[in-house]
Amino acid sequence: MLNFEIYEGFAFQTDLLTFRMECTLGENQAQAHYDPQTHLCLLRLPADFSFKDRRNQLWLQKVVREVLRGMAKRIILPRLATFAKQYGYTYRRVFIKDLSSRWGSCSEHGNINLNLWLLLLPSQFVDYVLKHELAHLRHLDHSPQFWQEVDRMTGGPGTAKALSKAKNDYLRKQVQPLFMGAQAS
Numbered sequence: 029m030l031n032f033e034i035y036e037g038f039a040f041q042t043d044l045l046t047f048r049m050e051c052t053l054g055e056n057q058a059q060a061h062y063d064p065q066t067h068l069c070l071l072r073l074p075a076d077f078s079f080k081d082r083r084n085q086l087w088l089q090k091v092v093r094e095v096l097r098g099m100a101k102r103i104i105l106p107r108l109a110t111f112a113k114q115y116g117y118t119y120r121r122v123f124i125k126d127l128s129s130r131w132g133s134c135s136e137h138g139n140i141n142l143n144l145w146l147l148l149l150p151s152q153f154v155d156y157v158l159k160h161e162l163a164h165l166r167h168l169d170h171s172p173q174f175w176q177e178v179d180r181m182t183g184g185p186g187t188a189k190a191l192s193k194a195k196n197d198y199l200r201k202q203v204q205p206l207f208m209g210a211q212a213s
């Protein structure tokens with residue numbers, strides 16, 4: 029789906045979350061600190077730190093993943109609970125995972141998995157994904173009955189598939205360049 033490479037100046041902003049990185053050099057060992065109040069992820073790095081180094085990339089990705097995981101718990105889980113209550117669903121556990129090819133999934137045991145990169149999307153698409161996964165608690169397939177159920181939650185006939193398409197457009201036009209654009213500079 030996405031190649032999540034993190035380069036200097038990686039930043040994004042949606043109506044749910046702002047994230048920006050600031051680097052200072054001169055440390056012996058790379059350190060990261062995220063302040064949820066200022067939305068600033070402060071990286072203290074060794075002077076010779078290279079963003080292109082493979083091991084550094086793995087560390088940077090881990091830093092961003094951990095920030096997103098923490099923020100997903102604060103931002104996304106309450107939204108899911110609200111929708112479940114509103115539309116009459118109960119689920120067992122929610123796991124926030126680094127999923128490479130999907131935004132979420134739902135198990136037959138009533139557990140929901142959500143991709144921690146979901147927070148790169150604005151609320152209308154996050155909410156669509158949450159409602160999509162809730163609907164899978166009743167319909168484990170993508171049958172017409174499933175889409176009818178998502179439509180019920182998203183505003184009426186046809187809205188679910190329209191949101192899904194708009195989400196994919198947003199992903200291609202707004203999210204993908206966050207990573208590719210930074211890479212080019």
Ligand SMILES: [Zn+2]
Pocket residue numbers: 160164170
């Ligand atoms: Zn599905």
